[in-house]
Amino acid sequence: MSQPYTPTPRTRLVREADRAVYDRAAAYRILDEGFLCHVGFAVDGQPFVIPTSYGRKNHNLFIHGSAASRMLRQMKEGVAVCITVTLLDGLVLARSIFNHSMNYRSVVVLGKATLIDDPAEKIEALRLLSEHIIPGRWADSRQPNERELKATSILRVPIEEFSAKVRQGPVVDDEEDYSFPTWAGVVPLKMVAGEPIDDGRLLPGQSAPGYARNYSRRR
Numbered sequence: 001m002s003q004p005y006t007p008t009p010r011t012r013l014v015r016e017a018d019r020a021v022y023d024r025a026a027a028y029r030i031l032d033e034g035f036l037c038h039v040g041f042a043v044d045g046q047p048f049v050i051p052t053s054y055g056r057k058n059h060n061l062f063i064h065g066s067a068a069s070r071m072l073r074q075m076k077e078g079v080a081v082c083i084t085v086t087l088l089d090g091l092v093l094a095r096s097i098f099n100h101s102m103n104y105r106s107v108v109v110l111g112k113a114t115l116i117d118d119p120a121e122k123i124e125a126l127r128l129l130s131e132h133i134i135p136g137r138w139a140d141s142r143q144p145n146e147r148e149l150k151a152t153s154i155l156r157v158p159i160e161e162f163s164a165k166v167r168q169g170p171v172v173d174d175e176e177d178y179s180f181p182t183w184a185g186v187v188p189l190k191m192v193a194g195e196p197i198d199d200g201r202l203l204p205g206q207s208a209p210g211y212a213r214n215y216s217r218r219r
Contacts, residue, residue, distance in 0.1 A: 011163035021164035032106045035133045040082040056131035061157045062125045083109040091187040095177040111164040113155035125154040136211035
């Protein structure tokens with residue numbers, strides 16, 4: 001169901017504004033298909049961009065990492081962050097180099113992260129992260145112990161200020177270039193999972209479960 005959203009001055013697209021998608025449901029579909037984000041923040045004027053996994057529940061993103069990392073040490077103090085997720089769908093090869101492009105879907109979220117301290121809530125957030133990446137794996141795995149929980153930080157980022165941007169479709173060339181004698185078109189791209197590879201120390205009788213054999217990011 002469409003959920004229109006009014007962008008803020010910081011999230012309203014200026015360049016290629018026709019690609020903007022101000023719809024919460026559409027943005028969530030992009031977030032739910034991806035599982036790797038890049039988190040931007042600044043420390044003493046120095047910008048950093050860190051890749052990490054994430055999960056979503058309702059109107060919140062959850063990100064995790066080492067409790068000792070620079071990113072998490074800064075963010076739990078309320079440092080502003082910018083989280084981006086991009087899905088690449090194709091290479092758009094035009095007749096002119098200038099008009100080459102990509103088909104993609106992306107979301108940018110601006111906000112502040114808060115550290116999750118409650119042990120039960122932290123476990124639930126870790127479960128959410130695991131299930132977002134590969135549904136079904138959490139129940140098949142050993143749960144985190146106290147030492148591992150202490151070494152891991154989980155932060156919540158409300159999805160309040162955001163924008164999505166989408167480019168889909170064929171080549172768009174300048175009219176005079178359509179007579180240029182070269183191939184033009186789209187090379188579709190998608191994430192494809194290969195056959196699971198057994199670990200060398202599997203216990204007898206263990207085989208790859210269905211969620212590994214049939215893994216897909218399509219929702």
